Amino acid sequence: MTLDSLYVKETKAISRTKGSLLVAESIPGVQFNEMVDVRLATGEIRRGQAIDISKEATIIQVFGGVSEVDLVASRVRCKGETLKLPVAKDILGRIFNGLGDPIDGGPAIIPEDYLDVNGGLVNPAGREPPAEFIETGISAIDGLNALVRGQKLPIFSGSGLPHNRIVAQIIRQASVKKTEEQFAIVFGAIGISYDDADFFMQNLEQTGARERTVAFINTASDPVIERISTPRLALTAGEYLAWKEGMHVLVILTDITNYCEALRELSAMREEIPSRRGYPGYMYTDLATMYERAGRITGKEGSVTVMPILTMPDDDITHPIPDLTGYITEGQIVLSRELERKGVYPPIDVFLSLSRMMKEGIGAGKTREDHNNVFMQLYAAYAEGCNLREISTIIGAEALGERDRVYLNVADRFEKEFISQGEVTKRRVEDTLDIGWALFSALPEEDLKLISEELIKKYLPKYAREA
Amino acid sequence: MGKIWRVSGPLVIGEDMKGAQVYEVVEIGSDRLIGEVIGLEEDKAIIQVHEDTQGLKVGEEVKGTGTILTAELGPGLLGSIYDGLQKSLTVLLENSPFIERGAKAFALPRDKKWHFTPTVKVGDAVSEGDVIGTVPETHLVEHRIMVPAGMKGVIKKIAEGDYTVVEAVALLEEDGGGEKELIMMQKWPVRKPRPYKRRFAASKLLITGMRILDYMFPLALGGKAAIPGGFGTGKTVALQQLARWAETQINIYVGCGERGNEMADVLHSFKKLKDPKTGRLLLEKEIFIANTSNMPVVAREASIFVGITMAEYFRDMGYDVLLVCDSTSRWAEAMREIGGRLEEIPGEEGFPAYLGSRLASFYERSGLVECLGSPERSGSVTVTGAVSPPGADFSEPVTQNTLRIVDAFFALDTTLANKRHFPAINWLTSYSLYVDGVKDWWSEISPQWEATRATALKLLQQEAELEEIVRLVGPEALPESDKLILTVTRMIREDFLMQSAYNEVDTYCVPLKAQLMLQTINRFYELAQKMLDSGISTAEIRTSPIIPRISRMKNIPNDEAKERIKELWSEMEASLVPQRGGVV
Numbered sequence A: 001m002t003l004d005s006l007y008v009k010e011t012k013a014i015s016r017t018k019g020s021l022l023v024a025e026s027i028p029g030v031q032f033n034e035m036v037d038v039r040l041a042t043g044e045i046r047r048g049q050a051i052d053i054s055k056e057a058t059i060i061q062v063f064g065g066v067s068e069v070d071l072v073a074s075r076v077r078c079k080g081e082t083l084k085l086p087v088a089k090d091i092l093g094r095i096f097n098g099l100g101d102p103i104d105g106g107p108a109i110i111p112e113d114y115l116d117v118n119g120g121l122v123n124p125a126g127r128e129p130p131a132e133f134i135e136t137g138i139s140a141i142d143g144l145n146a147l148v149r150g151q152k153l154p155i156f157s158g159s160g161l162p163h164n165r166i167v168a169q170i171i172r173q174a175s176v177k178k179t180e181e182q183f184a185i186v187f188g189a190i191g192i193s194y195d196d197a198d199f200f201m202q203n204l205e206q207t208g209a210r211e212r213t214v215a216f217i218n219t220a221s222d223p224v225i226e227r228i229s230t231p232r233l234a235l236t237a238g239e240y241l242a243w244k245e246g247m248h249v250l251v252i253l254t255d256i257t258n259y260c261e262a263l264r265e266l267s268a269m270r271e272e273i274p275s276r277r278g279y280p281g282y283m284y285t286d287l288a289t290m291y292e293r294a295g296r297i298t299g300k301e302g303s304v305t306v307m308p309i310l311t312m313p314d315d316d317i318t319h320p321i322p323d324l325t326g327y328i329t330e331g332q333i334v335l336s337r338e339l340e341r342k343g344v345y346p347p348i349d350v351f352l353s354l355s356r357m358m359k360e361g362i363g364a365g366k367t368r369e370d371h372n373n374v375f376m377q378l379y380a381a382y383a384e385g386c387n388l389r390e391i392s393t394i395i396g397a398e399a400l401g402e403r404d405r406v407y408l409n410v411a412d413r414f415e416k417e418f419i420s421q422g423e424v425t426k427r428r429v430e431d432t433l434d435i436g437w438a439l440f441s442a443l444p445e446e447d448l449k450l451i452s453e454e455l456i457k458k459y460l461p462k463y464a465r466e467a
Numbered sequence B: 001m002g003k004i005w006r007v008s009g010p011l012v013i014g015e016d017m018k019g020a021q022v023y024e025v026v027e028i029g030s031d032r033l034i035g036e037v038i039g040l041e042e043d044k045a046i047i048q049v050h051e052d053t054q055g056l057k058v059g060e061e062v063k064g065t066g067t068i069l070t071a072e073l074g075p076g077l078l079g080s081i082y083d084g085l086q087k088s089l090t091v092l093l094e095n096s097p098f099i100e101r102g103a104k105a106f107a108l109p110r111d112k113k114w115h116f117t118p119t120v121k122v123g124d125a126v127s128e129g130d131v132i133g134t135v136p137e138t139h140l141v142e143h144r145i146m147v148p149a150g151m152k153g154v155i156k157k158i159a160e161g162d163y164t165v166v167e168a169v170a171l172l173e174e175d176g177g178g179e180k181e182l183i184m185m186q187k188w189p190v191r192k193p194r195p196y197k198r199r200f201a202a203s204k205l206l207i208t209g210m211r212i213l214d215y216m217f218p219l220a221l222g223g224k225a226a227i228p229g230g231f232g233t234g235k236t237v238a239l240q241q242l243a244r245w246a247e248t249q250i251n252i253y254v255g256c257g258e259r260g261n262e263m264a265d266v267l268h269s270f271k272k273l274k275d276p277k278t279g280r281l282l283l284e285k286e287i288f289i290a291n292t293s294n295m296p297v298v299a300r301e302a303s304i305f306v307g308i309t310m311a312e313y314f315r316d317m318g319y320d321v322l323l324v325c326d327s328t329s330r331w332a333e334a335m336r337e338i339g340g341r342l343e344e345i346p347g348e349e350g351f352p353a354y355l356g357s358r359l360a361s362f363y364e365r366s367g368l369v370e371c372l373g374s375p376e377r378s379g380s381v382t383v384t385g386a387v388s389p390p391g392a393d394f395s396e397p398v399t400q401n402t403l404r405i406v407d408a409f410f411a412l413d414t415t416l417a418n419k420r421h422f423p424a425i426n427w428l429t430s431y432s433l434y435v436d437g438v439k440d441w442w443s444e445i446s447p448q449w450e451a452t453r454a455t456a457l458k459l460l461q462q463e464a465e466l467e468e469i470v471r472l473v474g475p476e477a478l479p480e481s482d483k484l485i486l487t488v489t490r491m492i493r494e495d496f497l498m499q500s501a502y503n504e505v506d507t508y509c510v511p512l513k514a515q516l517m518l519q520t521i522n523r524f525y526e527l528a529q530k531m532l533d534s535g536i537s538t539a540e541i542r543t544s545p546i547i548p549r550i551s552r553m554k555n556i557p558n559d560e561a562k563e564r565i566k567e568l569w570s571e572m573e574a575s576l577v578p579q580r581g582g583v584v
């Protein structure tokens, strides 16, 4: 018996190809979104998916493209199921391609289960609100845009900015107050350069996290169409580890911009009506079905935290890719070219950055009681200083009053002392907050309106010393 | 009835569908997925499917149900969490935290008994909208059981006691002859507005506890408002705040195409929050629809209509209902997606040409009305919708079409949000057409409202102009009187308009406290002007210890506000004095 006899449905009647689409006759019994094999005359097999089915025709999206497909000898065979990822705990430490095949020379996975790559639909009433603070050791994140387990927090970067180094630093440093739990990292590389992919793998190796990592790698030279499945495989692996194995999983997806380009290409091939800047109208929903897979589930041990990285075309935050992402994720960490030029590392623009889940993760018993007040006052002071800085570029700092010069100075110090910390420094959140208080010392005390009097008495260095 | 002919994303085309009607609900395939017929062509029907179509096959069965999409209405709605088709998510949760395709769950529990107390007697003549009895659904809300639309007759039997929503509580001898059993559950087609006697102009302030709304841009009971803003500007938080604190009897929160974690956060917070007036759990007056962004797109379209139908139903009992929807843009995008697949000729930015009329058909279901039936009563539905414009650009079609319909517009500003000025509602571009309507209401709380409000808005306008000048010449070059204005407007912005949703006290501010707060700042301005005239500089005034006291007024609990702010006044009068011998 050959494997072929296991296939139930097949057709030779291919009438047309178009881009990476192939139009075949109607295949009785084919399911919508079913996976198919396209066998070429050479014997090569390409995978595909039935994306439109009717009594007249079956339209197949061919992964790897339709080159060398001919209308006479090629055949389409249905596999009887939608795209699934074989999973087992052994996937930890392994590397796969964008279709889920091992590429690290290791053996095939002996699956415990096959999971639909689109994941299950979590009942919103069954979600547990994320609330556990993850200490990244980076002040601009921990102090002002704190990350919690189960959150989806992207990094909005620009080409040439050090997003990879920042993510690597987060992977190295991230810790949670309770440490006995199991954690894992899932790395989804989408159309990035071989060097970038290698940088991450090396970094994981060095930190000893390699054995706790599953990687799905689609580099710039791999088929574009596989960029659609790569992040879904990564998320499926992440969900498996979280919901079945009870692990706390951090899923890193880079670069979402490449994903969206692939989506646009696909949409054009399908001749769909484009929406803003040629991206399909359903891009919001498409991205949401991925990002929304982050979270916690009531009664389950693990969590899925998702950190997508994207490069903003032209550094434009209103471009559809960052824009739609920002509308779905629970905030964003935005990198700034200006800070980068000033030599600030990490160059995080705290005004454009936001963590919407922060309030659940901070405060007494979680970080420190003064966290929220310090956070608000730092923003107010820095905003004031930046506003004055803008004014002073025109009229000169000398033309400012004394009080205003104080704010100007605090804004500069904020960038140098609070945000900037270098790649190897890991700050405890308490240290981060103390830097905030050191800056407050320079301000008139009556200006600390956003901090309660009680906390001022307790933490402002001049009183703290007395006590 | 028919068979699947084609599957393309959320769209299915059925054949052998003769006899189907537009908007008829159909069940598709072995999982009985819910779909709606949205177009007919000879024997083919175009069907939008509200559930995931993955795995469907050509030739599978398409079964008509003979009805259009309806909502179940009756005791059991309050405190519930529904998906976009009004399936109970709490019931679905009993099996698994994941929602299975085609899973079914009634909106109203069939086995729960409610205590029905009649308000009519045998022999009474009743017709549509008449209240025949009540059920204490929660401690906060008495559910009034009404005669369904189109019915008229004489009560032949009436029950008292514990019944489920599907058991008869009354027997009606219909005018046309024949008898009809009345149960506590009604069904209503969601796309059809529920009838009422007549509409009134909205004139009662809807107290939201949010200062910038209540004081500056008030919302009226029965009004319609939109809150547009780019991502992260505070739409969701604002709507959550409304759903928490608005002084309406029923609040409905429709999460349409937004985040699951956010829904989880809302749901969890409502399990703890208490109504400030009664101390009861807020959950007792709340209904949630959670149709998150990863759920099938088509159901977004239905979710809004399901929500507004429930709102009208409670309105018909004589209640004030608030419905908030986050976000109407996701709803519009769902229409665009279906339209695109139908290959309709698109209007602006790919949205269907009927975008404006569809938006209107939702917002227009708000209003303050005299309800049908006896006893005489009025009720209202107030609607507030979030709009999520791409790139925070308000010139896009959904924002613009919404602007044409709503009477209050709370424009969220990315710059304010970036500086963490929340609520980031821009005071220069927002407006409310209810200002005149609620004037009488406000003057009962405080006769100074109109004047205080106008002064503050004028100062803020002046500030915007002064800032232009500062950018050119710097702050020090301004005359002292202008410097003082900037000091005062900063106080208005930071100490009055800014209001943290996360501060235990400040999260909810009663109108009287808002009035006292702003009046304090105005009084400060008057006193400071006198000081200035006597030769004291603005820089000196700015060091007054009274200023941080003013900024901490926010933290004074609502019930202590009157006393403690009065105290602050006398201190202020005593400490802000012109210098002797100055030029007065």
Ligand SMILES: Nc1ncnc2c1ncn2[C@@H]1O[C@H](COP(=O)(O)OP(=O)(O)OP(=O)(O)O)[C@@H](O)[C@H]1O
Pocket: A326, A327, A328, A354, A355, A356, A357, B229, B230, B231, B232, B233, B234, B235, B236, B237, B238, B258, B388, B422, B423, B424, B499, B500, B501, B502
């Ligand atoms: N009134 C407020 N008080 C305190 N913080 C606020 C307030 N409003 C908004 N915020 C802050 O702003 C963040 C973003 O607000 P929100 O989630 O409501 O934005 P949004 O407009 O709904 O964004 P999106 O369109 O992406 O859903 C919140 O997480 C919170 O940190």
Ligand SMILES: [Mg+2]
Pocket: B235, B236, B237, B258, B326
């Ligand atoms: Mg929101």
